[in-house]
Amino acid sequence: MAVEAPRMARWFSRRDIDTYPRGWVQVGLLVLVIIANIVANYEGELAPVAPLLLPYLKLTLLGYGLIVGLTTVVSGIVSLLVGARFDRYGRTFFVAVGTFVTSIAVFSMILVHTTLDFIIVRLVMAIILGLVLPATTGLVRDFTPRVGRALGFGLWTFGPVGANFLAAGVAGATLPLFHDAWQSQFVIMGSFCFVISLVVAFLIRDLSPGLRAQIVHDQEEAQLAALRAREVKETVANPRMVYGSGRIWALAVGIVLFLLVYYFTTxxxxxxxxxxFKYPAAEAASIASYFWLANLGSLILVGLVSDWLQLRKLFSFIGVIGVFVFMFFWIRLIGHPVPPSTMILYTSLQGVLLGIGFGPWMALYSENLEDIHPTLQGTGWALWSFVQYVLAGIGGAITFLVVTAAGWAAWLDICWIGVVIYGILIFFGRGPWFHRPARQPGTERNIVS
Structure with missing residues (x-):
């Protein structure tokens, strides 16, 4: 029996579009997804002020790590519980409500005076992130055909990347102006998030359910997809098709292990x-911003090349090799004085290599989900969100246990092992390594497990 959608979700569904977005319409919809993702990734707003916030709250590194880790796990649990509703109700309902609530929560950080206050605000943000992330990834897949999808997901990462880059850059530029008052950053970022949430709520759109059920190879198929969509009467497929797929679990777990160092940096x-390295708080935030800028640039560039060649696994594996070699030298920098200009080069290179490994994976994952069933994108991204936030949350919770006992290098060694495991698990993904795949008709669908 069908489950009736909430009233607000039904209001958003009445704005569904039944033609595949092209040209500036497609660009505009992707921009809305990206800026919504910036708002939802609240960690970016918090990280630059952590060196100032912790002493104010009298919070230890260990306590901070536990709070970060446990609230991150909450995000993953929320994603899994909502699961197929991202496909059944559409994506925009979750995105619009989530960005608005997040903007209020960012503002409320100004009122934080105790550790308990901080935990409550983070918990609200974590719940909303668990709702928004699978919805935005589903929208990127909906708005981009397979040729162009890696670039689309590369731009999507400007959410977590852009949130960190924007907040780190703003903090580096404005903290000195406000005499290192951490509250100033939440006034600035809260104002930005609130305006963006209103823009997103009124302009974001979903594809119609029939159109979401189509596999579109390139823009030439867009018009045909709209015609096929009018004939589609099927409902959302059984989510167990995703939850029971070993291939999907391998890809989801593998990329999370690869990105442990990314979550650490976030x-x-x-x-x-x-x-x-004993940099002042403002200078540390400024240096960190170069990581995100380089990461974004690499995601866009590798997305273009990956879309042209349609070789997702090859580029991801190149990223694995690059990060593996880089971290061998990166770990050995700890304890040695490094000039800021040199550290900028190191952090930028790290951002580039992580982008090479991550961007094509997102396209690979979405295409593997499509091959199972095109109506299960939201379910599949909810599964990844669950894996990501649970593993990253556990990692965040134990980071400073490891650091306190054995130093920063010990935790980065764990991240290094994660890179190696991902290099193995990527072989489970379905897709070519060296030869561009032959074009398949959009009506074909291979059911795999």
């Missing part, structure tokens, strides 16, 4: 730089 980057 949550603790400026804190790590100020602690391990």
């Amino acid at each position: 949550a603790f980057g400026p804190l790590y730089l100020s602690s391990a």
